[in-house]
Amino acid sequence: MSPSAVPAAHGSTWSTIAPAEAGFDEARLAAAVAFAEAHESPWPKSLFYPDGSYVGNREWNESGPWTEIVGPVRERGGPAGLVLKGGRIVAEWGDTNRPDMTFSIAKSYLSVLAGLAVQHGLIADLDEPVGKRVAGPFFESAHNARITWRHLLHQSSEWQGEIFGKSDQVDHNRQIGPGADNSRKGQRREMHEPGSFYEYNDVRVNLLGYCLLQRFRRPLPEVLRERIMDPIGASADWEWQGYENSFVEIDGQRIQSVPGGGHWGGGLFIGARDHARFGLLMARRGEWGGRSLLSPDWIAQMTAPSATLSNYGFLWWLNREPSAKPGVPTGAFWALGAGTNVILVDPQNDLVAALRWIDGASYDGFLAKLYGALG
Template sequence: MSTDTVPPRAGEPWPSASPEEAGFDAGRLAEAMRLMQSLETPWPLDLQAKLEAGFFEPPPQNELIGPVSPRGGANAILLRGGRRVASFGDTRRVDMTFSVAKSYLALLAGIAKADGLFGSVDDPIRETVDDGGFEGRNAGITWRHLLQQTSEWEGTLFGKPDTIDRNRVLGIDNTGRPPRDTTRELGAPGSFWEYNDVRVNRLGLSLLRLFKRPLPEVFAERIMAPIGASQDWRWEGYRNSEVEVDGRMMRSVPGGGHWGGGVFIHAEDQARIALLAARDGIWGDLRLLPEGWMAASLEPCALNPNYGFLWWLNTGRIRTPAASEQAFFALGTGGNVSLVEPADDIVLVLRWVDPARLDDVVSAVRGALAR
C-alpha cells in the first residue's frame, strides 16, 4: 500500500478506499466502528459545568479564563495509507480538544528550530527568550525540559501558579507519591516528570516570543494551509493572556483547555495533522517539519518512557497493549485521541469516545486487518 497518499485541499473529495482495498475484512471493520459508536464518553455535553464542578481542581483554582463550548457526539475517522476507509458521526463538528493541543505545540517547536529561532533542544531557553521567566532557579531550563514536561519551572502564568499541577504524574507509577496539588520541593531541571499545564503554557509563551507572531497565525500558515485543512478551527487564548511583543499586544495560547481556551477543531482536520506526523512532517512534495524532528519527538523520556516531546508513546506496549510499540498518540481528556499506528500505516482520530476503552478500540481495528 502506498504511503504517499495525502488528502487534497479543503473542500475537495478525500481519497478513499473500501475496507477490502485498504486491507481490512469489511465485516470485522464494521463491527469495530459499531464498537466505537457504542462507547461515547461519560462526559456531559455541558463541558463548562464539568470544569466548573472542579474536574481538574477545586475552586477557586478551577476558574475558567478562556472560552468553553458544549461538546458534540462521538465521532471518528480511520485512514490507512492516507486514504479514508471508515468514519461515523459528525466528523466536521468543531469541538474543544483539550491536551491534543500539546502535540501541536511540539510541531510549532519543530518549525521554530527549522527557522533557526533556537539552536539545540538542549540550549537554555533564556539564551533566546529574555522576558524574566527563566531567571534564578529557572535559568537552567532547556527546550527539551519543557517539551518533555521535566522542567520543574516555578512561577505563575496568567494567574495560574505551577503549584496547581504539582505531583500530577499521569501515565507513570504513582505509588508512594503525595497527592496532586501537594507542595513539594522542586528539583533541578530534568530531575522529575510532571504533567503540568502551567509549564506547557510557558512553552507556548516562549514560542510566541521567538516567532514574534501569534501562534495560531504561524500554525495556520506553516501547517494548516499546506495540508489543506479547513478554516473551521481556531486556537483560543485566555482573557488575560495578552503580552507585549516588540511593541504589539499578542495573545498567548495554551496547550489545552484546562481553564478554557485551546484548540477547537474537527476530526477531519485532526486527521490531516496526525497524517503529517505519521509522514515524518512531509506532505506530498513539501517538508513542513525539519528532518529528524518527529524522530526526536518520539524518543522516550528517561523519566517517563511513555512520553516524548508532548506526544504520548507506547513504549513496552504499556499504555495501549493492542497497539504496536511504535504507536504514538495526541491525547486530550474526555476521549479525544489522535492515534498513529506506523506498523499498519493507520491514523485513527476519536472524538468523545470513552478513553478507558481505547485498548478495546485499537484491538478491534487492528483485528479487522486481513492478515
C-alpha cells in the same frame, strides 16, 4: 492513489478505500466503529456539570485559588472519528468536521511548532537554557535558569512560578490515565533538578507556548495556519483560543499567548478531519505532496522516549512501557486530550485514526478491535 498519497484540500472529495482492499476485515472494522459510537465520553455535552462545575475541575480534583475558567468553553459534539489507510478514508462516523475543544492534543501541536522554531533557527540548541533566548522574569531564579527547551518539551522542567494567573503548584502531584489518584493534586512538593523528574503540568506547557511566541514574535495560530494547516489542506474552521488574561505585547503588538489545552478553557477548537490530516503529516515524516513541511529529524526526536518517562516524547505519547498497547506496533504514537480525544499515528501500517469523545476507559478496547480487524 498511491499508498503515500495525501488528500486534496478541504472542500474536495477525500478518497475512500474499501476495507478489504485496505487489508481490513469489513465486519470487524464495522464492529470497531460501532464500539466507538457506543462508548461515548461520560462528560456532559455542555462541559459543565449540573452544579456548575467545569469538567476539568471535576476530572482533576481541582480546587483552590487557580480553578477559575479564563478561556472560552463550548458545548461538545457526539462521538466522531475516521480511520485512514494509505491516506484514504476506510471508516468514518459522526460529525468529523465539527470544530470541538480538543484539550491536551494541543500540546502535540505545540511540539510541531517547536520543531518549526528549530527548523528556522529560532531555537539553536534544545539543551540551551530557555532564559538565554527568552527575556523577562520567568527564568531569573537560579532554579529556573537551568531549564532547557528539552526539559519543557519532555515535561520535566520543574519550573516554578506563575504565568497568566496560574501557579505551577496547581498540577503538583498530578496523575493522569486510568486509575489516577489526584487526592494530593495541588499540594506543594519539593522541587527536583530540572530535567530529572516528569510531571504532567499544564502551567509549564503554557509557559512553553509563551516562550515559542517570544521566539516567533507572531501569534502561534497564525504560524501554524501558514506553515502547516493551510499546506495540508485543513479547513478554515479551526481556531486556537487563549485566556482573557494571556495577552502580551511584542514589538508594539498585542498578541494572545495560547495554552496547551483546555484546562481552564480555551485551547484548540478543531474537527476530526483536520486532526487526521495533521496525523497523516506525522505519519508521512513531515512531507505532504512532495513538499517537506516539518523535518523528519524533528519527528524522530519528537517520538523518541524521554529520560524521565519512557512512553513520552516531545508532548506525544509513545506505545512503550509502562503503558504499551498489545497488538499495536512499538513505533506508533498518539496525541491525547481529555474527554477522550485522540490522534493515533502508526507509520508501520500507514494508518491514522482520529477519535472524538470516546470513553477513556474504552480506548484500549477500541484499539484492540481496530487492530483485530487489520489482517
